[in-house]
Amino acid sequence: GLPVKSCMTPLAEAMKVESVEGLPKLPGDDAEPQIHLVEIKEVDVLIIGAGPAGLAAAVELGKLGVETLIIDDKNRTGGKLVLQTHKFFGSVEDSYAGTRGFEIAAILEEEINKLESVDIRLNTTAVGVFSDKIIGAVKGVRGSRYRQIKPKKLLIATGAREKMLSFPGNTLPGVYGAGAFQTLVNRDLVKSSEKVLIVGGGNVGLIAGYHAIQAGIEVVALIEALPQVGGYKVHADKLKRLGVPILTGHTVVAAGG
Template identity: 50%
Template sequence: MRDVEVLVIGGGPAGLCAAAAAASLGAHVLICERDYVPGGQLVKQTHKFFGSEKQYAGDRGIAIGRRLIEEAHQNPNIEVLTEATVIGIYEDGIVTVFHRNQHIKIRPKRTIITTGASEKFLAFPGNDLPGIYGAGAVQTLMNVAGVKPAEKVLMVGAGNIGLIVSYQLLQAGVEVVGIVEAAPRIGGYLVHASKIRRAGVPILTGHTVKEAYGKDKLEGVIVCKLDEKFQQISGTEQDIPCDTLCLAVGLTPLTELCWQAGCEMAFIRELSGHVPLVDENLETTVPGIYAAGDVSGIEEASSAMVEGRLAGYAAAGSLGYEPEKAHERREAAAAELSELRSGPTGEKILAGLEKTAAKLAARKGEAKGC
């Protein structure tokens, strides 16, 4: 049994920033990361970030990841366990971790869940053929393993992930034959879409995959148009030969540990699935357990890092570590989040957060009534 002040589950951008924030106030932090190296999605993101200097604007994701990892390893208040999968949070508060062929039991005073998200997939005939990947898997093959994943790719999804990975495929010498997007317009940033269009890659909005075909592996994809109710329009089929179909159709928060811990959950469409209800400190309905990053709603990595800092300051402050400074820094992080979510791109997230706040308020009202 190990006693820990702050346990951070997940060593991605949110987790690393949460650990750094809590440690900066004096708290002792343990990060459990299931991969062999921390960094999460940052380790394969070669594009430059937007935002402000505080969110590392102008730096590439891989450089940000290296910086955060180095800072964690150099901080005497932070311990990083890699190849450490958290397999349970139990009713007595004990957390079980499988670390390199042994089980470790941890008794944390505060827990910050930053487990991130998993990729969504599409259902269509032939979707089990070899050659059909999630965009994250393709990005890992290219940018982490150094493997050229395909010769001719069709991308599904024109959000930021689909656009960015398409451009990175082009940089790796892969032919991108097109991008298919079900929505009537592109969902990603215009700057990413413009680079794709300048490269001559067609973006078919209002289209979807009807079926994939091939004998022993993917040989091509049939796409078709969608009407205003997202129903396939007969007679609009196009046959697109390709050896790889890359799916970038969204992410789902990885909330299994939140469910197991007994956190109050709600399905919020704008946040991409079931998420834990959290207060202004990102504390869940289970006292002492916080949730930050994609596990509490899908956003950009910049927002995940700021949420991580906010949760880290809140957790350390609740343990008595410089509570005034913790409050000031938490307020500054909250202001950063508001700035990141301003404008049209943040409307969806803000709508989702309003729903979670309303559900949390209703829950508290019910509790008072009892």
Template identity: 30%
Template sequence: MPTSESEPREHRDGPRRDRYDLAVIGAGPAGLAAADAAAGFGLRVALVDAGSRPGGQYYRHPAPELGAARPERLHHGWTVFARLRERLTASPLVDHLAGHHVWALEAGAPGDDTGPWRLHATRGPGAADRATVRARAVLLATGAHERQLPFPGWTLPGVVTAGGAQAMLKSSLVLPGRRVVVAGSGPLLLAAASSLVAAGAEVPAIVEATSYLGYVRGLPVLAGNPGKLAEGAAHGARLLRHGVRLRRGSAVVEAHGTDRVTAVTVARLDARWRPVPGSERRIGCDALAIGHGLVPQIELATELGAATAAGPDGAVALAVDARQRTSVPGLWAAGETCGVGGADLALAEGVLAAHAVAGRPLPARAAAVRRRRRAFAALMAAAHAPGPDWTGWVTDDTEVCRCEEVPARAVREAVERLGAGDARTVKLLTRAGMGWCQGRMCGPAVARLSGGGAGRPDSRPLSCPVPLAQLAEPGPD
């Protein structure tokens, strides 16, 4: 398997083959498992990924030049990744196309002998950096991005996402700060805090907006996922040893500082996530790691009209059948694109999708893992769903869209004075969501401030920024 730019076997000139049996987009747990299983059936696979090394966000790891002696200490389930990477590296049937940002999928004409799918990708700023990959079938394993709910001061230096704090540690072996408050909602907070204290950071508090009581309603689901309970217990034990305090039913409602965050204000929340007056407490810190769960990254599929479904927390994912097929013929999906549920679920769904593409019977074990983990994912999403009134802590001066510097005042004026009734209209009136991140950071917040939920994701002809030189370049025949 051709590897990353930092390793000697990288294939620098694009795909080696004119046509693949399967193109897998994303080299995280789902994509790696799918490519491995598909190659085992003799399929020729293109593993297309924006990253320079396989692993995705979950298995993000230090560059070789950093000389990390034991990178596995920063990961859960590292041995699974190591085995997959070893097999894929040795496979002559898998090409790892690193640094390829896929910006569009195109279904070919019936009878096209180069394969019905074309994946258009950018590898850099020049016209020569455009790449096209042809394949008979496509599997989306593009993962998810973090959901951010804005608050005053969230754009200060030192305020990072919870996943971003983990990424800094895993890939660069650096901490976002020495005294880090971890806040938001969801199990990622425990994992992030556990990693930070293990690396030597002080975590004065984990500020969790929910109370965890939602898990009580799913005791049978918890009993069917003992591994998840053990994982949570391990994180909890480490945090207890380091004296980390868990503040349940609370949120960071303001970050303070000038050149960098120096403190945060924490307030208790009521059942609708409204800050309780008089409950505010100030905590000193030099970094804040915050996130409210994950949102599936599905832009490539929604542009093709693929069916979607909203989860218990409002996040929209691709709808798939028992064989991981989307509503678009020839397009499969696995992992977080089908709803956020963790690495074990993603690995199982990657295997199931590969069996389906190869026309093989579905393995019972992977199907059982999917069934249990999907039930746990639904329970988790319901337990950590954002309350409807979190917008109460968003002041008019709070920037909602960081890319375009759009304050909440502009969004509210678009709704109240200009009659905008949905997030798309608000975007047209304010430019919120038109920046570099393409609404990934501000999308849920703008939708909520517009008076609705997450709704169906925008259909975008380009799923990521593309240099104009590449759009002007004639595509391959």
């Protein structure tokens, strides 16, 4: 198998979607690149990533009146929070326990909107941090515009990504990492299949089990290589009550298609 990451670009009108069988075709005639001077935006603090880490840092900086720019490659703030429909655990004061992930994202964005010194630019991807301390960023997916930002301080809060397992067949359609699965069922409200098998019994795997059931997908089993699941007992117990078999001491050897 190969390590893979699903690429999620929202469909837009007139977009041409092609299979990647073989090599993709290059455009017939390469137009001359248009070279022009790029404006450099100076700012006190640049934060790359508007997940909970970037947003929380911006709130603190904003309270101190520090001029802060946050950029994020997605079209909304929240990072992984927008994929989470369940209520969070932990401390109510420190981490909004009892509130659903996507609602926490909305709370943080509302706090930021009240802070005059903080600005958010979405659909903007940081593509390079150069030796002259300038950050290159591209805005937009189609008709992209290149920008340069020169911050006094840079905070990189580009976040987390699940560790995808490599096994024969892991690139077949229908084999997803947890992030892609949660993006489909929770953010884009797409029922990805009728049935799912979950590999991995940490909190993300256990919670993905609830997310599947919420989306009307049957969880045929959750398998875990260790003798016990690593996630919270409360999540594992809830899945068992919902009728999901949890098979410890099991792993995936191949997906047959």
